[in-house]
Amino acid sequence: MQLSGRGVRCVRGGREVLSGLDFTVSSGEALAVTGANGSGKTSLLRTIAGHVAVTGGSIGLEGGEPELTLAEQAHYLGHRDAMKPALSVLENLLFWRDFLGGEISDAGQCLKLVGIEHAKNLPAAYLSAGQRRRLSIARLLTVRRPIWLLDEPTSALDSDGQTLFVGVTRDHLARGGIVVAATHAPLGIEAKQLRIGGAR
Amino acid sequence: MTALAALIKRDVQIALRVGGGALIGVLFFLTVVVLMPFAIGPDLALLTRLGPAILWLGALLASLLTLDRLFMADHDDGSLDLIAMSRTPLELSCAAKALAHWLAAGVPLIVATPVLGLLLNLDAGSTLAVALTLLVGTPALTFTGIIGAALAVTLHRGGLLLAVLVLPLSIPVLIFGVAASEAAISGPVSFGTPFSILAALSLISFVVGPFAAAASLRQGLD
Numbered sequence: 113m114q115l116s117g118r119g120v121r122c123v124r125g126g127r128e129v130l131s132g133l134d135f136t137v138s139s140g141e142a143l144a145v146t147g148a149n150g151s152g153k154t155s156l157l158r159t160i161a162g163h164v165a166v167t168g169g170s171i172g173l174e175g176g177e178p179e180l181t182l183a184e185q186a187h188y189l190g191h192r193d194a195m196k197p198a199l200s201v202l203e204n205l206l207f208w209r210d211f212l213g214g215e216i217s218d219a220g221q222c223l224k225l226v227g228i229e230h231a232k233n234l235p236a237a238y239l240s241a242g243q244r245r246r247l248s249i250a251r252l253l254t255v256r257r258p259i260w261l262l263d264e265p266t267s268a269l270d271s272d273g274q275t276l277f278v279g280v281t282r283d284h285l286a287r288g289g290i291v292v293a294a295t296h297a298p299l300g301i302e303a304k305q306l307r308i309g310g311a312r
Numbered sequence: 313m314t315a316l317a318a319l320i321k322r323d324v325q326i327a328l329r330v331g332g333g334a335l336i337g338v339l340f341f342l343t344v345v346v347l348m349p350f351a352i353g354p355d356l357a358l359l360t361r362l363g364p365a366i367l368w369l370g371a372l373l374a375s376l377l378t379l380d381r382l383f384m385a386d387h388d389d390g391s392l393d394l395i396a397m398s399r400t401p402l403e404l405s406c407a408a409k410a411l412a413h414w415l416a417a418g419v420p421l422i423v424a425t426p427v428l429g430l431l432l433n434l435d436a437g438s439t440l441a442v443a444l445t446l447l448v449g450t451p452a453l454t455f456t457g458i459i460g461a462a463l464a465v466t467l468h469r470g471g472l473l474l475a476v477l478v479l480p481l482s483i484p485v486l487i488f489g490v491a492a493s494e495a496a497i498s499g500p501v502s503f504g505t506p507f508s509i510l511a512a513l514s515l516i517s518f519v520v521g522p523f524a525a526a527a528s529l530r531q532g533l534d
Contacts, residue, residue, distance in 0.1 A: 163533045183397045192390025198329045210318035213399035
């Protein structure tokens, strides 16, 4: 499987955020996207996820499932964690497991793996920022999708959480997954580097 | 199907929990209808004549009350991004969200109608007729309302804009809803004619609403 972009251009709000960007990531590889604040890291991830239309160039996936679009085979972990404060941790996770569709694994097991099983019946409103991030990581594990698009995945995580994240990502790569992560901090895994733009 | 069932279940759960919108709608409906007799005065004959219109207006405003958060809440917490990346078509997801909104916010209004009919001096038969027209007509209000709710996300404006966009679209539903109720209570038109048109309006909105809302959301994701 190979995710590639050719001359990707992206204009948001009348400003050219990405201009002529090329990248290639294959199965089992991670791509670390770095750059200054406002350089377009999030825009690149949202473009791959299909939330922002490409203005020029193309993004394609070779070797994926032919009936599914790129977005339908990708997980997106953004700044906003898509968890409803009124629902419990487990209810939130079960909803995304049932709704996203695809190969699934046991939700309780995933919560245990990310270390928030003790809080599973607590309303998500009471979680700390780090716990919410762990819950988002549990979502990536519960539904299996080959491509992970991660925006600042380790922000708010403590050192245990970062170790956990590295382990989880390694497993995903070992199973032939693809990771594209926008980050400031080093990811802790071997990754190709993609540096976007200078400060403008 | 599991995906849609999960979405409906989640939205209904959120609406019924503390801070959800289901109870607010009914309380608002109750308040509007209770205020009317105070404003109009103790003229029972007049209240009976205006009863169906008051109930319909109350239901219209109450169903609009919680509609603006329908997509906005999902947009604000990032859920909408993931919903768009699901293997379920966005149109179906919009329809499921509208159905959940109707179950949580529309059905309680219909259940409350018999009680409120007493306050407006409507007899049992008349109240039943109004409740029946609400049962058939309120889905049309919700399913046309989601177009406005989706536009509110696209334009990053909630609240009053939604009312301005949605209320004109609900005029036909209001006309035929009240006409059918009046026909059942006092005639002379047969009940069937306006009632069938009301049912037709609902059916049209089931098709047009989700497609229009999904198209608007795709523009607004950015």
